[in-house]
Amino acid sequence: MIELRGIGKTYQMGSTELVALADINLQIARNEYVALIGPSGSGKSTMMNVLGCLDLPSTGTYTLDGEAVGALSEDELARVRNRKIGFIFQSYYLMPRTTLADNVAQPLIYRGLAPSVRRDRANAALARVGLEARVLHKPNELSGGQRQRVAIARALVGRPNVLLADEPTGNLDSKTAREIMGVFGDLHREGMTIIVVTHDPAIAAYCRRVVRLHDGHIVEDRAQS
């Protein structure tokens, strides 16, 4: 479902060229559960941005769900992010002043759905992560683990093809981290495709496949049980 061919990404830093990714070839099939690991500066973040259609690669082709992403305009990329990708960030990135229901419903606004439809979907998604009793609370009334559950509900609400999680447990204690990884495990069993970007081997251990990046290259790609 995801196919990267010869992907490279270079940044111009003054007069020097910084190579973030070089010649990346990667295929991820439906319902895979992949950990993307590597130390900081290995190109993980760039990889995450490219996979998430937040940034375009300098070279190579990226096909997502049969759609060549490299040739898309800014608004078309936004459409792809909205429909095909569910983002989960380390710092949750929730809107602080709005309720959980409105936070979760936000991606649906950009699809032109009616408020009543958005609310129903958001409530269902919050129920899916066990927060149905708190739909009208604000994010700052929740613990870190609960906030990340809200973020997962928001990622799921648009029924994406792939979940893209960037250090999803980076701000959580180990017990809460286990719970969140448990949620990912459940979603994977239900058929969701999941990519987790992390520097933490303990988190990568939950995944079925580990792709290790180093200096912008893939240095390891192995399956694990």
Add this chain to the structure above:
Amino acid sequence: MIEAAPIDEGNRLQAFFYALQECVRSALASIRSHRMRSFLTMLGVIIGVASVICIVSLLQGLTQSVMNEFQGIGGNTLIIHSQTSREDRMLGKSNKIRPADLELVKLRVAGISNVTPRTGIGVPGGVRNGSNISTAPILATTSWFQLSNQAYPRIGRFITESDNNSRRRVVVLGDQARTDLKLPENPLGTFIQLGSDWFKVVGVMEARGDFFGQSMDNYVVIPFETGRALAGPEREPDMGIMVTVDNLDAVKDVTSRITALLRRAHKIGPGDSDDFEVESSQTLTETIGRVSRTITLVISAVVGISLLVGGVGIMNIMLVSVTERTREIGIAKALGAPRSFILMQFLIEAMVLAVIGGVIGIGFGWLLGELAAKMIPHFPPPAVPWWAIAGATGFSALVGMLFGILPARRAANLAPIDALRHE
């Protein structure tokens, strides 16, 4: 919940409507969460709009009351009066309309009726009832005065044609003059003095109230011919002539006919200017309307500038807001908000700010107008016309949109990854 994702979307128009609804909602939420700042931002617009509404409402009230005053005089009434140019006045000349002119108009102009002369008579000693003295001017006219001025007696009768023809010494009082002379409500039959002559009171006029603090009821009326006799043959007073044009369409023709007639009678050579003026109530109200429109326009322009200043204030705060909410914009973009949505969101926030300011300004300006009218004695009640409300609201929205463009573009043009990384 993870089965193949169905792509769902409403039709485009509906989607646009939902997006608009969401933008207004988020704009209001954002304004509410920064109450003080939002209010200060609106202040420029509030002050601008309030001053327009205040001044326009006062001006409208003024115009309306002046118009009402002239409504007594129909649109088909012409007023002929003398006019002395500044050069003539400096030469010590003062032009007059004379009884001969009255006869001329009566006999030589077709299609008119109710030809009413009126003139002010000065008598030494004024109007007296025993020791009570009235300052009322003495008006000498004929029975047509009632029709052409829409003024009728409350009790008794007005001057009649026969009073005029026989130069009877009868007087009709304005209500204020009656009060000043300490006469009872019904003074019919009483004799009062005009100068050294005794006059019998035959009627009292209906009260008309105040206009700009001046009583409209302070006058006494005597027959025109009696007045001429009183003034004496060597002191021929200046007079005004009111005529009613029978056919409204003929007002222009009659005006030029009278003008030509009087020019010939006064021996005014071609190229010299008239020593009289033929005025219709229409031209009078038109002049007032034009003056008030000009003032409104000038003030609107001045206040328009102050609204622009208010717009700059909005732009400034919106730029700050975009910087503050860079992360939020980044999240929205990551979640799939198209450029147009972000643009609309900030544009609408600027417009909502300006329109709320405008609405507050309308209320504030209306209050200010009422207050000012109350504080100036005898000022007519102000009126806020609907076009001023619509204009102020619309113009505020326009200012908000114009000055929202730059911040909204800045927000919409942010790259998602940079915006997300922003601390």
